Amino acid sequence: MNQADTAWMLVATALVLLMTPALAFFYGGLVRSKNALNTMMMSFVSLGVVGVVWAIVGYSLAFGPGNAYIGDLSRVFLNGVGLEENGTIPHVLFMTFQGTFAIITAALISGAIVERMRFGAYMLFIALWVIFIYAPLCHWVWGGGWIGQMGALDYAGGTVVHINAGVAALVAALVLGSRKDYARQAILPHNVPFTLLGAGLLWFGWFGFNAGSALGASPAAGLAFAATFLAPMGTVVVWALLDLMRNGKATAVGLATAIVVGLVAITPAAGFVGPMSALALGAIAAVPSYYALVWRARTRLDDSLDVVAAHGLGGAVGALLTGVFAQESWNGSVNGLLFGNPGQLGIQAVAILAAIAFSGIGTFVLLKLVGVFVPLRVESTEEGQGMDVSQHGEEAYAAAEGAILVLPEREIVRPSPAMATQGGRA
Amino acid sequence: MKLVVAIIRPEQLGSVLEELYKAEVSGLTISRVQGHGGERDHVETYRGTTVKMGLSEKVRIDIGVSNHFVEPTVTAILRGARTGDVGDGKIFVLPVEKVYRIRTGEEDQSAVTPVQLAGAG
Numbered sequence: 001m002n003q004a005d006t007a008w009m010l011v012a013t014a015l016v017l018l019m020t021p022a023l024a025f026f027y028g029g030l031v032r033s034k035n036a037l038n039t040m041m042m043s044f045v046s047l048g049v050v051g052v053v054w055a056i057v058g059y060s061l062a063f064g065p066g067n068a069y070i071g072d073l074s075r076v077f078l079n080g081v082g083l084e085e086n087g088t089i090p091h092v093l094f095m096t097f098q099g100t101f102a103i104i105t106a107a108l109i110s111g112a113i114v115e116r117m118r119f120g121a122y123m124l125f126i127a128l129w130v131i132f133i134y135a136p137l138c139h140w141v142w143g144g145g146w147i148g149q150m151g152a153l154d155y156a157g158g159t160v161v162h163i164n165a166g167v168a169a170l171v172a173a174l175v176l177g178s179r180k181d182y183a184r185q186a187i188l189p190h191n192v193p194f195t196l197l198g199a200g201l202l203w204f205g206w207f208g209f210n211a212g213s214a215l216g217a218s219p220a221a222g223l224a225f226a227a228t229f230l231a232p233m234g235t236v237v238v239w240a241l242l243d244l245m246r247n248g249k250a251t252a253v254g255l256a257t258a259i260v261v262g263l264v265a266i267t268p269a270a271g272f273v274g275p276m277s278a279l280a281l282g283a284i285a286a287v288p289s290y291y292a293l294v295w296r297a298r299t300r301l302d303d304s305l306d307v308v309a310a311h312g313l314g315g316a317v318g319a320l321l322t323g324v325f326a327q328e329s330w331n332g333s334v335n336g337l338l339f340g341n342p343g344q345l346g347i348q349a350v351a352i353l354a355a356i357a358f359s360g361i362g363t364f365v366l367l368k369l370v371g372v373f374v375p376l377r378v379e380s381t382e383e384g385q386g387m388d389v390s391q392h393g394e395e396a397y398a399a400a401e402g403a404i405l406v407l408p409e410r411e412i413v414r415p416s417p418a419m420a421t422q423g424g425r426a
Numbered sequence: 427m428k429l430v431v432a433i434i435r436p437e438q439l440g441s442v443l444e445e446l447y448k449a450e451v452s453g454l455t456i457s458r459v460q461g462h463g464g465e466r467d468h469v470e471t472y473r474g475t476t477v478k479m480g481l482s483e484k485v486r487i488d489i490g491v492s493n494h495f496v497e498p499t500v501t502a503i504l505r506g507a508r509t510g511d512v513g514d515g516k517i518f519v520l521p522v523e524k525v526y527r528i529r530t531g532e533e534d535q536s537a538v539t540p541v542q543l544a545g546a547g
Contacts, residue, residue: 185440381511384437393470401460402481406469 002088005216009089009097015208016100020047020107022205026198026256027111030305033190034386035115036396042110042119046126050106053127054099061135063098068146071139087215097212102130102138105161111305112169113176115187116383119391121374125367129168133362137164137355152351153326153334153344155224156213158268158319159355166312167356168363169303175367176376178302180383187304192252199256203232206263210270223330224270228263231282235262238286246294261289261310265318269325272334277325285317316352323348427522427538428496432487433461434507434515439485442506449502451495452540455488465513484515490525490538 024043031039050058057076064071075081078095086094106126113122140147141160154160181187189195210228214221239258240250265285266278273281292309303309323345326336335341370376377383382390389395434442439456446454460481467478491499500517508514527537 181437181440381509384435384509386437389468389470393468394472395470398470398479399460399481402462402479403470403477404467404480406476406478408476 001085001090002216005088005218006090006093008217008221009093009212009215012208012212013093013097013100015205016097016104016212017047017205019100019202019205019209020044020104022198022201023104023107024198025194026202026260027114027305029191029194029196029198030189030253031114032187032386033397034388034395036190036388037394038119038387038391039110039114041392042114042117042122043107045119045123046103046107046110049123049127050103050130051099053130054102055095058102058130058135059095059098061131062102062138063095063143065144066139068144068149069140070136070145071143089215094215097215098138098142101157101161101209102134105134105157105165106130108161108165108307108311109168109172111307112173112303114304115387116179116377117176118375118378119387121370121376124374125370128366128370129363132366133168133359134160134164137358140354141351147351147354150347150350151334151344152347153272153322154268154319154351155270155272155322156210156267158264158315158322159351162264162267162311162315163319163352163355164359166308166310166315167359169307170301170312171360171363172367173301173303173308175364175371178300179304180380182302182304183300189253192256195256196252199259203228203259203263206267210267214271220271220331223275226275227266227270227273227278230275230279231266231269231285232259232262234279234281234283235259235265235286238283239290242286242290257289257293257306257310258286261285261314264311264314265321267315268319269322272322272327272331272336273325274327274330277327277338281318281321281325284321285314288317289314316356319348319352320345427490427492427525427534429520429522430487430489430491430496430499430503431518431520432489432503432507432515433459433463433484433517434487434503435509435513436483436485438507438509438514442487442503445502445506446489446499449498451489451491451499451502453490453538457486457488459484459486463513463515465511482513490522492535492538495538 020043024040027043028036028040055078060073060075061071064075066072081091081095083090083092106129138160139145141154142148207225207228211221211225214224236255236258239254243250243254262282262285266282269278269281289309292313293306296303296306296309324337326334326344327339328335334344336344367376378390461484462481465482467480470477470479489499496519503517525534525537
């Protein structure tokens with residue numbers, strides 16, 4: 001047991017947990033005001049639903065010994081997850097740290113189905129998704145499964161988190177169909193400052209995500225930290241230049257998106273590449289995601305908040321570039337294409353394709369299954385009214401005018417018409 | 427000249443504007459208003475406090491038109507704003523005494539006739 005490692009992992013875990021509320025702000029700002037709460041709730045509810053599922057069975061399936069494809073049920077209800085060492089930190093802390101990853105991964109998917117998915121169906125879907133998609137894929141990469149054994153590099157979750165969520169988002173957007181106003185009316189972000197706030201907080205939390213994935217207060221954590229610092233900076237600059245070339249104006253929503261794309265791309269590479277490689281990786285990753293966003297908006301695919309372009313494509317580009325920029329002199333174990341090991345790129349590609357296939361097919365089956373029990377979409381009139389009122393009975397920006405207080409006492413002692421007449425006030 | 431005042435659902439505004447555009451009605455003013463027209467109140471709960479929202483968000487459209495444009499304007503709004511549920515709104519057609527176009531000082535009929543942009547396109 002190492003106390004410095006434990007101290008850093010305590011902080012890192014809290015940082016990653018903050019990313020889910022940050023995502024709520026990032027997504028919440030991008031939707032229309034009538035759907036702001038619902039969109040933010042889709043992230044916030046993941047803190048509850050996925051956290052509970054993780055403790056009950058998710059952790060065991062992901063990190064139980066099991067075989068090359070799935071963990072086992074030996075850690076169900078956190079059985080045997082105690083104060084003993086896991087690496088150099090308490091096992092129970094390791095479980096918590098990994099739980100925060102499951103929570104944000106599920107929440108990421110919501111960006112593709114905002115403004116139309118029934119909230120109950122969403123809760124059921126993410127609960128099942130963490131058990132049947134996230135946990136096995138996590139096991140393949142980090143829990144001793146076949147992708148990890150094959151030597152694929154995924155420092156903090158390029159495949160497990162971002163490609164996984166991105167592909168699930170693509171499938172979810174296709175299964176649910178587009179919003180009724182999509183491509184008919186302009187649907188604009190209602191609060192761009194929220195989106196910038198969310199992007200900033202995501203970056204802050206991501207230091208825990210990437211540098212925490214060193215699982216200790218080590219030099220590798222410092223390297224991952226520097227990569228997390230530099231990569232989005234490269235992305236932001238390239239993105240702003242692309243914006244300037246295309247429209248003559250650098251946009252705020254674009255810059256917020258660039259931060260996320262840079263963070264996504266560096267995630268698999270963080271502890272494997274040198275700092276200048278991280279900067280280059282972030283800069284390169286801006287290009288495919290930028291053009292994917294522009295292209296997507298012209299299609300019928302209503303991936304409303306561009307989860308596929310930012311996370312799916314950004315994650316895939318990052319995972320491939322990890323195989324290009326990995327450098328033994330920094331990570332002490334493996335080189336990439338640029339440093340004389342072209343084979344690594346092939347291994348990365350296999351890991352990416354496996355994640356795409358598994359997540360894509362699995363998510364499709366789960367959504368169809370959930371759809372058998374609960375309708376996935378709200379009624380068209382509810383969609384028009386807005387999800388905040390129809391799903392939550394609340395408004396993000398309620399005007400109190402005309403609101404009539406309902407007092408429970410008054411209902412209990414409601415006078416009958418006869419009594420009211422006797423009182424002389426009928 | 428008439429003033430056409432329509433109170434509609436906010437979510438129908440897009441399709442109403444589309445219909446008006448098709449009907450070649452170009453000059454209009456909209457405002458966000460709150461109102462009540464017999465639709466069922468929706469209930470909201472904030473912690474322990476339950477409230478009935480008596481007023482709903484609506485959009486008000488004001489359009490000044492010459493007499494022969496009243497019919498197409500009203501038809502366009504009816505087509506764009508109707509969902510069939512209670513709460514679709516109302517259209518009022520009001521007589522107008524005088525109209526001035528501020529830029530030119532034109533009055534009445536010519537003030538509500540859209541300008542043909544010379545050489546446009």
